Structure formats: structure tokens, C-alpha cells
Amino acid sequence: MSETTAIRGGAQQKLLAFxxxxxxxxxxxxxxxxxxxxxxIMAILQAASVNGVLAVGVTLIIITGGIDLSIGTLxxxxxxxxxxxxxxxxxxxxxxxxxxxxxxxxxGLVSGFFVARLKIPPFIATLGMxxxxxxxxxxxxxxxPIYFNDTPGFTLIAQGSVIGAxxxxxxxxxxxxxxxxxxxxxxxxxxxxxxxxxxxxxxSNEEAVRLSGVNTxxxxxxxxxxxxxxxxxxxxxxxxRLNSAQPALGLGYELEAIAAVVIGGTSLAGGRGTILxxxxxxxxxxxxxxxxxxxxxxxxxxxxxxxxxxxxAVYADQLRHRKSS
Amino acid sequence: xxxxxxxxxxxAAISLLAQTTGAFAQDKLYVPLISKGFQHQxxxxxxxxxxxxxxxxxxxxxxxxxxxxxxxDKQIDMLAAALAKNPAAIGFAAxxxxxxxxxxxxxxxxxxxxxxxxxxxxxxxxxxxxxxDNLAAAxxxxxxxxxxxxxxxxxxxxxxxxxxxxxxxxxDGFLNRMKEQHPDIEVVTxxxxxGDHLKSTEITKAILTANPDIKGIFGTNEGSAIGVLxxxxxxxxxxxxxxxxxxKAQTDAIRAGQMxxxxxxxxxxxxYETVKAAVAASKGETVxxxxxxxxxxxxxxxxxxxxxxxVLYE
Numbered sequence: 001m002s003e004t005t006a007i008r009g010g011a012q013q014k015l016l017a018f019x020x021x022x023x024x025x026x027x028x029x030x031x032x033x034x035x036x037x038x039x040x041i042m043a044i045l046q047a048a049s050v051n052g053v054l055a056v057g058v059t060l061i062i063i064t065g066g067i068d069l070s071i072g073t074l075x076x077x078x079x080x081x082x083x084x085x086x087x088x089x090x091x092x093x094x095x096x097x098x099x100x101x102x103x104x105x106x107x108g109l110v111s112g113f114f115v116a117r118l119k120i121p122p123f124i125a126t127l128g129m130x131x132x133x134x135x136x137x138x139x140x141x142x143x144x145p146i147y148f149n150d151t152p153g154f155t156l157i158a159q160g161s162v163i164g165a166x167x168x169x170x171x172x173x174x175x176x177x178x179x180x181x182x183x184x185x186x187x188x189x190x191x192x193x194x195x196x197x198x199x200x201x202x203x204s205n206e207e208a209v210r211l212s213g214v215n216t217x218x219x220x221x222x223x224x225x226x227x228x229x230x231x232x233x234x235x236x237x238x239x240x241r242l243n244s245a246q247p248a249l250g251l252g253y254e255l256e257a258i259a260a261v262v263i264g265g266t267s268l269a270g271g272r273g274t275i276l277x278x279x280x281x282x283x284x285x286x287x288x289x290x291x292x293x294x295x296x297x298x299x300x301x302x303x304x305x306x307x308x309x310x311x312x313a314v315y316a317d318q319l320r321h322r323k324s325s
Numbered sequence: 326x327x328x329x330x331x332x333x334x335x336x337a338a339i340s341l342l343a344q345t346t347g348a349f350a351q352d353k354l355y356v357p358l359i360s361k362g363f364q365h366q367x368x369x370x371x372x373x374x375x376x377x378x379x380x381x382x383x384x385x386x387x388x389x390x391x392x393x394x395x396x397x398d399k400q401i402d403m404l405a406a407a408l409a410k411n412p413a414a415i416g417f418a419a420x421x422x423x424x425x426x427x428x429x430x431x432x433x434x435x436x437x438x439x440x441x442x443x444x445x446x447x448x449x450x451x452x453x454x455x456x457x458d459n460l461a462a463a464x465x466x467x468x469x470x471x472x473x474x475x476x477x478x479x480x481x482x483x484x485x486x487x488x489x490x491x492x493x494x495x496x497d498g499f500l501n502r503m504k505e506q507h508p509d510i511e512v513v514t515x516x517x518x519x520g521d522h523l524k525s526t527e528i529t530k531a532i533l534t535a536n537p538d539i540k541g542i543f544g545t546n547e548g549s550a551i552g553v554l555x556x557x558x559x560x561x562x563x564x565x566x567x568x569x570x571x572x573k574a575q576t577d578a579i580r581a582g583q584m585x586x587x588x589x590x591x592x593x594x595x596x597y598e599t600v601k602a603a604v605a606a607s608k609g610e611t612v613x614x615x616x617x618x619x620x621x622x623x624x625x626x627x628x629x630x631x632x633x634x635x636v637l638y639e
Contacts (some may be wrong), residue, residue: 035409040409043402043408047405138487144488145421149423243424244423246421290405290409293403293406296357299363299389
């Protein structure tokens with residue numbers, strides 16, 4: 001019974017979020033003829049790709065009832081390690097990709113170890129990691145950006161368009177394609193695998209899961225590592241997009257990703273959430289940011305409106321939950 | 326029910342926004358300026374200059390930039406949104422030139438002239454650059470500080486950041502001049518406070534604790550300079566402080582003799598010249614490729630002179 005309401009609730013939330021997205025797109029299209037044009041839509045999708053990937057990663061952790069504040073600076077650190085492997089060591093492109101994902105997974109595992117084994121609250125453990133990784137990025141690079149000019153094809157990872165080569169009228173950047181692939185794969189893991197089941201179970205009632213003989217610490221570390229690996233893909237995307245690993249970047253990106261997750265209806269209390277919701281949340285954030293700019297709304301007001309939308313979105317979710325229970 | 330009402334509300338809100346801002350006269354030339362920031366008084370002064378030129382030339386100008394100078398990707402998104410508006414020309418202060426090249430190329434292909442401002446763009450796409458020579462300006466700060474401490478002793482630098490062009494140029498301009506022209510002066514440390522008042526204050530106090538015999542400190546932007554000033558004040562130290570840019574806290578300190586003096590750029594001029602060049606370029610006129618907007622040393626003796634007070638901001 002409770003499961004059916006949970007599923008129906010999830011569907012409703014997604015519907016609400018999706019409807020908000022459509023309303024925003026319609027509203028902006030009516031308000032400005034420049035908004036709904038292929039190049040601008042592609043710019044919005046491109047802007048959503050990095051935040052979307054980070055949000056997909058942190059969704060897993062939030063469903064377990066945890067939080068990860070280190071994803072922004074971890075993204076940067078992964079980009080930096082890709083730079084080390086490709087530009088400094090001159091290794092082939094594929095190893096740069098591996099470096100980003102492996103660095104992310106490893107750092108995620110370390111965060112998971114702090115949380116699961118050392119019992120440090122996730123907020124604190126990942127706050128510590130956030131600062132450690134910010135510092136490490138600056139140390140490794142000597143505070144200078146690493147450029148990828150010597151790696152042909154690197155910028156194509158995010159900026160090229162496989163779809164555009166097939167359908168010229170629809171030049172979706174590869175970064176967006178990667179976002180959708182990552183989201184699809186993660187949604188599959190959540191709904192079809194043991195790891196996914198435990199992710200939800202840990203967020204609903206960790207003690208019950210532990211008492212039933214499950215190695216909760218181990219699974220939790222695995223989830224943090226998986227989320228870290230996804231953040232590594234985010235690092236790869238931003239590096240490819242900027243053709244450089246920018247060591248000072250990343251602080252504040254975790255909050256944007258968390259905002260996308262929450263707008264998408266995932267509960268910060270854990271046990272409830274969907275990847276599709278997160279994806280829509282990331283698109284809403286990107287549409288809102290771009291649309292307000294295209295309308296030439298003063299930048300001060302842009303941040304006020306964005307903040308208000310986050311609060312309205314979460315309040316609507318709360319209200320619906322109170323009604324359903 | 327609730328859902329429908331929220332949605333209708335959202336739609337209404339957007340159309341309201343559109344009415345207030347979308348009044349955009351389509352016959353007026355439109356020039357967006359994508360800056361490195363907008364909150365600091367310095368950028369507000371650049372904006373004031375841009376608005377002044379917009380008023381005189383009868384064009385529409387918008388001004389925006391990311392929250393801090395590390396957010397390279399946010400700035401790229403802003404540039405993309407600006408391009409979507411089919412502007413007559415674009416003013417752009419790149420946080421990272423290379424990262425912006427695909428979009429600058431897009432602007433070029435669409436026939437939209439790009440004017441670089443503040444620190445320039447490392448590319449041949451911008452038709453002109455309106456900027457301060459930060460290396461030369463920081464070298465002047467080094468000369469003045471050397472003169473004020475009598476040509477010998479220990480000094481330190483509190484810089485705003487170690488990755489941006491202005492951060493690097495001001496630091497290097499200062500350090501190089503000290504090494505080349507003032508061999509008896511030792512720069513004991515360069516620390517980075519992100520231009521944050523509080524962080525720069527703590528850094529300064531730490532520097533003073535570590536080097537009680539220090540004679541002078543250079544703060545490389547408004548926030549850093551104010552932090553240095555606070556740190557020196559809280560520690561009760563006797564140190565010559567040299568700043569950069571203006572703002573009320575700095576100008577007050579210079580008048581009161583707590584700060585020896587500072588370098589000021591001409592932010593109003595940067596904004597003004599950028600818009601002027603952008604409008605000229607959009608009409609197909611040729612523009613001067615290097616627009617040097619200048620810099621000045623100011624202290625208690627010349628702070629109220631017309632030449633200086635015109636470029637200072639509160």
C-alpha cells in the first residue's frame with residue numbers, strides 16, 4: 001500500500017516538475033522571440049549538462065539520507081587529474097577519461113569510508129572533502145589552468161555533436177547526450193539492481209537494513225563511490241567544454257546540483273527520489289537562468305527569482321505530501 | 326487544483342517580467358556587456374561608464390557577470406544567452422580566453438563584432454580591447470612602495486587570486502619591478518585572500534605575526550587592500566599600506582593617512598570606451614585596436630584633484 005502511494009507520489013511529482021518546465025519554456029518563448037531558437041535551446045542543454053551530471057550523482061547519496069558537499073570541487077579535481085594524464089603525461093585520450101572516472105570513484109570511496117566506517121556525519125565529512133579537494137586541485141596544478149590543446153578531439157567530448165552529424169537540424173551537443181546516458185544508466189541501477197534497492201532501503205530505515213544482516217557500511221561506501229564516478233564524468237564534461245581544467249572552479253556547484261535534485265522531488269530526508277525528477281530539476285534551473293538572461297532581467301533579480309523558484313518547488317512538494325498522507 | 330494555480334501564477338509572473346524588461350525597443354542598437362563580475366563597486370563603475378555611453382549614443386546596454394572570477398563556465402553561459410539576443414555588438418571581459426573561443430567564433434560567424442574590456446581576450450576575434458595595463462600599474466605600485474619605505478626592507482603582497490589575468494599581472498608586475506629595480510627590498514611572501522575583506526584581514530595579521538619587522542604591504546584589489554588595512558589596524562602595526570582601485574573605505578583611509586596611497590584604474594572609462602567602440606564597430610567603422618584606459622597613483626595630496634576624483638568611485 002505504502003509502496004503504491006510512493007510510486008504514485010513519485011509520478012505526480014515528476015508530472016508537476018515536468019509541467020513547471022513546460023510552463024517556463026512556454027512563458028519565456030512568449031516573452032522573447034529569441035528564446036525558442038535552436039541555438040539557444042542547445043545553449044540551455046549545454047548549460048544543464050554539467051550540473052545535471054553532478055545532480056544525478058548526488059541524487060544517489062541524498063536518497064540514502066546523506067549529502068555530498070564535495071561534488072563541486074571533486075568535479076574540478078577530476079578535471080585536473082585528466083589534465084595531468086593527458087597534457088602533462090601525454091597519454092591517449094581514453095586514459096584521460098579513465099583518470100576522471102577513477103579519481104571520482106576513489107574520492108567518493110574515501111568520503112563513503114568517512115561516513116560509513118568512521119561515522120562522521122555526511123555533512124561534515126563531505127565538507128572536509130570539499131576543502132581538501134579544492135586545495136589539492138590548486139596544489140597539483142600550481143594554481144594555473146591546464147589546457148588540452150595537445151589532445152586532439154578532447155573538446156569534442158562535450159562540444160561535438162554525434163546527433164548533429166546524423167540530423168543536422170538537431171545539433172544536440174555530446175555533453176547533453178552523455179548527461180542522458182548517465183541518467184539512464186543510473187536510473188536503471190536504482191530500479192533494477194540490488195545496489196539500487198539498498199540505496200532506497202538505507203534512506204528509509206538504515207537500522208532495519210543492518211539488523212536484517214546486510215553489510216550497510218559496505219553498500220554505503222559503494223554508493224558514494226558510484227556517485228563519485230558520476231561526478232568524474234561531470235569533471236570530464238566541464239574540462240572538455242572549457243578546453244581546460246580550471247583549478248579554482250567548483251565551489252558553490254554542489255549547491256546548484258542539490259537544488260536541481262530537490263526541485264526534482266527527491267527528499268533530503270532520504271528514502272525517496274527519482275533520476276528523471278533530477279534531470280527535470282537540472283533543466284528547470286538551466287531554463288530559468290538562461291530565460292531570465294534572454295529577457296535581460298537585472299542580474300540581482302535573477303538570483304532572487306531563482307531562490308524563490310527553489311522554495312516554491314519544494315513547498316509544492318511538501319503540500320502534496322501532506323495531502324497524500 | 327493547487328498545481329494549476331501555481332502554474333498559472335508562474336506564467337503570469339513571467340509575462341509580467343517580460344512586460345517590464347521586454348520593452349526592449351527593437352529599433353535601438355543592443356550591446357550586452359559580459360563582465361567578470363557585477364557586485365563589486367569596481368564593476369558597478371564600469372557599468373556606470375557603459376550606461377553613460379549608452380545614453381549619449383542612444384543604444385541599449387545590459388551588463389552582467391558571474392559571482393566570482395573562478396566561474397569560467399557561468400560566464401560562457403552568459404555569453405551564449407547574449408548571442409541568442411542577436412546583439413549589434415558584444416563587450417566581453419574574458420575570465421579564460423581559450424574557453425570562450427568557440428562562442429567568440431560563433432559571434433564572428435554571425436557578423437557580431439566583439440570588443441574586449443578590462444583584461445583583454447587572447448584571440449584575434451575581438452576588434453579592440455579597452456583595458457588597464459595591469460603589469461605597468463602594479464610596477465608603479467612597487468616603485469611608490471619602495472620610495473615610501475626608503476628603498477630597503479621587507480614587504481609582502483596580499484593578492485586577490487592566483488588564476489585570473491588581473492591577479493597574475495598585478496602580482497607579477499609588482500614582483501618583477503621589485504626584483505629588477507629595488508634589489509634591497511625583499512618580498513617575504515605573496516598570499517591570496519580571494520579579494521575577501523575578512524580573509525585578507527586574517528592573512529595580513531598572520532604576515533605581521535610572522536614578520537614583525539615588515540615595512541610595507543601591497544593589496545592588489547579593493548577587497549585585498551581593505552583587508553590589509555584592517556589587519557594592520559587590528560594588529561596595531563606601523564606598516565606602509567599601498568592599495569589598488571578605490572571605494573569609500575580606501576579613499577577614507579588615504580585621507581586619514583592610514584593608507585599611503587593606491588593605484589586607480591579608470592573603470593568608468595573602461596565601460597565608456599567599450600560601448601563606444603562596440604557601437605562604432607557595429608556600424609562598420611574602424612576602431613583603435615588597443616584602447617589604453619589608463620591608471621593613476623593617488624594619495625592624500627592629489628585625491629581631490631579633478632583628474633583623480635573623476636575616476637574614483639565610492
